[in-house]
Amino acid sequence: MAQVELTGIAKxxxxxxxxxxxxxxxxxxxxxxxxxxxxxxxxxxxxxIAGLERQDAGRIRIGARxxxxxxxxxxxxxxxxxxxxxxxxxxxxxxxxxxxxMRLLSWQQRLPGARWFSPHIRAVERDINRRVSEAAALLQxxxxxxxxxxxxxGGQKQRVAVGRAMVREPRVFLMDEPLSNxxxxxxxxMRAEIAQLHRRLGVTFIYVTHDQAEAMTMSDRVVVMMxxxxxxxxxxxxxxxxxxxxxxxxxxxxxxxxxxPGVTTxxxxxxxxxxxxxxxxxxxxxxxxxxxxxxxxxxxxxxxxLPGSGVPGLSGRLVHRxxxxxxxxxxxxxxxxxxxxxxxxxxxxxxxxxxxMQLQVDIPVDQALAFNSAGARIRSxxxxxxxxx
Amino acid sequence: xxxxxxxxxxxxxxxxxxxxxxxxxxAMALVGPATALxxxxxxxxxxxxxxxxxxxxxxxxxxxxxxxxxxxxxMFGDRVFRRSLENTLTYVGVVVPLSVFLGLGAALLIEAxxxxxxxxxxxxxxxxxxxxxAMAVVWEFVLxxxxxxxxxxxxxxxxxxxxxxxxxxxxxxxxxxxxVWQSLGFNMVLFMAGLTSIPRDxxxxxxxxxxxxxxxxxxxxxxxxxxxVTLFVVxxxxxxxxxxxxxxxxxxxxxxxxxxxxxLYTMYSEGFEYFRSGYAAAVTMVFLAFVLAxxxxxxxxxxxxxxxx
Numbered sequence: 001m002a003q004v005e006l007t008g009i010a011k012x013x014x015x016x017x018x019x020x021x022x023x024x025x026x027x028x029x030x031x032x033x034x035x036x037x038x039x040x041x042x043x044x045x046x047x048x049i050a051g052l053e054r055q056d057a058g059r060i061r062i063g064a065r066x067x068x069x070x071x072x073x074x075x076x077x078x079x080x081x082x083x084x085x086x087x088x089x090x091x092x093x094x095x096x097x098x099x100x101x102m103r104l105l106s107w108q109q110r111l112p113g114a115r116w117f118s119p120h121i122r123a124v125e126r127d128i129n130r131r132v133s134e135a136a137a138l139l140q141x142x143x144x145x146x147x148x149x150x151x152x153x154g155g156q157k158q159r160v161a162v163g164r165a166m167v168r169e170p171r172v173f174l175m176d177e178p179l180s181n182x183x184x185x186x187x188x189x190m191r192a193e194i195a196q197l198h199r200r201l202g203v204t205f206i207y208v209t210h211d212q213a214e215a216m217t218m219s220d221r222v223v224v225m226m227x228x229x230x231x232x233x234x235x236x237x238x239x240x241x242x243x244x245x246x247x248x249x250x251x252x253x254x255x256x257x258x259x260x261p262g263v264t265t266x267x268x269x270x271x272x273x274x275x276x277x278x279x280x281x282x283x284x285x286x287x288x289x290x291x292x293x294x295x296x297x298x299x300x301x302x303x304x305x306l307p308g309s310g311v312p313g314l315s316g317r318l319v320h321r322x323x324x325x326x327x328x329x330x331x332x333x334x335x336x337x338x339x340x341x342x343x344x345x346x347x348x349x350x351x352x353x354x355x356x357m358q359l360q361v362d363i364p365v366d367q368a369l370a371f372n373s374a375g376a377r378i379r380s381x382x383x384x385x386x387x388x389x
Numbered sequence: 390x391x392x393x394x395x396x397x398x399x400x401x402x403x404x405x406x407x408x409x410x411x412x413x414x415x416a417m418a419l420v421g422p423a424t425a426l427x428x429x430x431x432x433x434x435x436x437x438x439x440x441x442x443x444x445x446x447x448x449x450x451x452x453x454x455x456x457x458x459x460x461x462x463x464m465f466g467d468r469v470f471r472r473s474l475e476n477t478l479t480y481v482g483v484v485v486p487l488s489v490f491l492g493l494g495a496a497l498l499i500e501a502x503x504x505x506x507x508x509x510x511x512x513x514x515x516x517x518x519x520x521x522x523a524m525a526v527v528w529e530f531v532l533x534x535x536x537x538x539x540x541x542x543x544x545x546x547x548x549x550x551x552x553x554x555x556x557x558x559x560x561x562x563x564x565x566x567x568x569v570w571q572s573l574g575f576n577m578v579l580f581m582a583g584l585t586s587i588p589r590d591x592x593x594x595x596x597x598x599x600x601x602x603x604x605x606x607x608x609x610x611x612x613x614x615x616x617x618v619t620l621f622v623v624x625x626x627x628x629x630x631x632x633x634x635x636x637x638x639x640x641x642x643x644x645x646x647x648x649x650x651x652x653l654y655t656m657y658s659e660g661f662e663y664f665r666s667g668y669a670a671a672v673t674m675v676f677l678a679f680v681l682a683x684x685x686x687x688x689x690x691x692x693x694x695x696x697x698x
Binding site for chain 2: 072
């Protein structure tokens with residue numbers, strides 16, 4: 001019912017082109033996260049969907065309607081702001097009721113005291129109160145209803161902001177970095193709560209964030225945006241393991257993906273400082289490419305009695321160790337490539353890796369991703385070929 | 390409990406007492422200078438005026454006599470004073486609402502248009518910066534019954550001009566007009582500062598919530614969030630209006646026939662023309678009572694209602 005369809009959206013502020021030709025198709029009931037670094041245009045895109053900003057070009061459809069000329073309140077959307085944007089002079093109940101009062105009562109009917117003269121207004125107000133208490137019950141904040149926003153904690157304000165969006169029963173929920181003002185623990189908690197709310201309401205959620213953890217944990221699909229353009233729109237898993245662009249690969253994943261400069265050999269392989277990785281790429285010899293590999297996909301073959309894994313490796317020197325308890329990250333300096341590679345190991349093995357040791361970093365070819373000089377992914381069928389040969 | 394315990398407990402109590410005493414001394418030393426200055430420059434003179442209002446002191450006289458509330462009795466029985474008080478209250482009653490609402494209106498209009506904002510702001514703010522004594526001369530030209538610009542303009546559109554400064558029925562309202570003209574710009578600037586401090590998010594939330602049209606937006610966001618500024622503007626305007634004096638002194642000297650006599654003018658003429666300092670002090674006390682009432686009203690009552698804490 002309420003799929004959101006963007007076609008060729010463009011927006012400039014003066015000379016700055018914030019969005020260039022954005023087209024997305026968001027399915028009904030889907031939780032879609034727009035992920036990108038600050039300044040990539042993701043908030044502007046959300047504001048354009050909301051109608052708070054007008055696009056220079058392109059079309060927006062929500063459900064069956066084209067909404068380009070509609071005001072925000074006519075678009076059947078609700079928005080949760082980063083700053084919560086609660087009305088400070090109204091109680092929580094007043095904040096929740098406001099969108100309903102605006103829609104269900106005319107300005108004469110909203111005048112103070114008007115309710116004493118009209119049973120109709122009183123009936124509408126009873127209905128509003130009922131819906132407000134329902135929303136409050138759903139979000140478990142009945143006790144907050146008589147308070148003013150200034151008396152609430154960050155997490156409570158957040159909840160009220162979500163509640164205010166909810167009472168209108170919108171077909172699309174828009175959220176602009178709603179968790180970024182909360183502390184880390186609460187953020188993790190609210191993440192689960194918002195995902196739960198989405199499942200319960202079953203309406204379309206469009207969620208903007210720069211935090212990859214939020215994007216990966218809550219969404220059905222993620223749009224990664226950079227420089228005003230969506231680079232990839234797919235499931236969180238695919239964004240992580242199958243990025244189509246080097247910028248996506250770099251933005252998602254912590255610690256950052258390892259990137260190694262390579263040169264094509266013309267023999268369906270890539271040369272990494274003497275190490276020849278078989279890659280089924282139809283590129284001429286001498287092209288500069290980037291080979292990227294996740295820290296978790298690499299392995300180590302040490303000098304001191306550790307067995308080699310049999311896959312191609314780069315020799316380096318251990319310059320830094322980070323033990324996070326669940327993961328151990330080894331920083332290996334690869335002098336031949338003038339770069340540092342991060343390798344994930346099990347923390348229990350920490351004693352096997354004294355600082356300064358020489359080690360061999362494995363680059364499993366089936367896990368490595370190759371990107372051309374423009375940053376686009378070079379698809380290779382290396383696994384198939386390896387199996388065939 | 391042993392004797393040793395008791396003794397050490399007594400020691401502790403003694404030590405505590407000494408420390409409390411030292412802390413109190415330090416506190417007094419720290420607030421001392423400020424307190425001394427306040428007493429010398431604010432409380433002291435106020436007490437002097439209050440005491441003076443109970444005497445028959447005349448400026449320059451060698452002796453004075455305590456007369457109790459005689460000055461006050463005379464004052465409230467005096468038609469001139471009652472007239473003066475009435476005029477002042479009328480003036481405040483006209484100037485405060487007009488200058489506040491026109492100031493708010495001007496601020497909203499200027500904020501709404503991106504172009505010429507600085508120009509309009511300057512124009513409206515000019516009267517605040519100009520000395521009213523100097524501007525009074527200009528007003529005299531504008532309001533002159535024969536060749537004043539105002540009457541010429543009125544005649545040109547077929548209306549009869551008035552003798553703005555010498556008609557007993559009109560003169561007070563002429564001063565109200567000048568007062569509004571003067572404080573509008575000041576109020577406008579305060580409102581503009583208040584407007585810029587309203588978070589943009591709130592307007593956007595209002596728009597999403599269906600309160601996007603100008604009228605709804607004003608009542609949902611602008612007006613409630615301007616609460617603290619509005620309160621400040623009202624109180625400041627009221628206090629400044631109670632202080633109206635210079636234009637009246639220059640243009641009419643309270644005339645004709647006391648029609649534009651106001652509190653400060655009465656105080657001035659009693660104190661510095663008739664040298665009745667005791668009586669002038671009593672008038673001053675009335676003036677102070679109004680200003681103090683306003684200040685207390687602001688701090689105790691309204692501050693709590695406009696800061697949504």
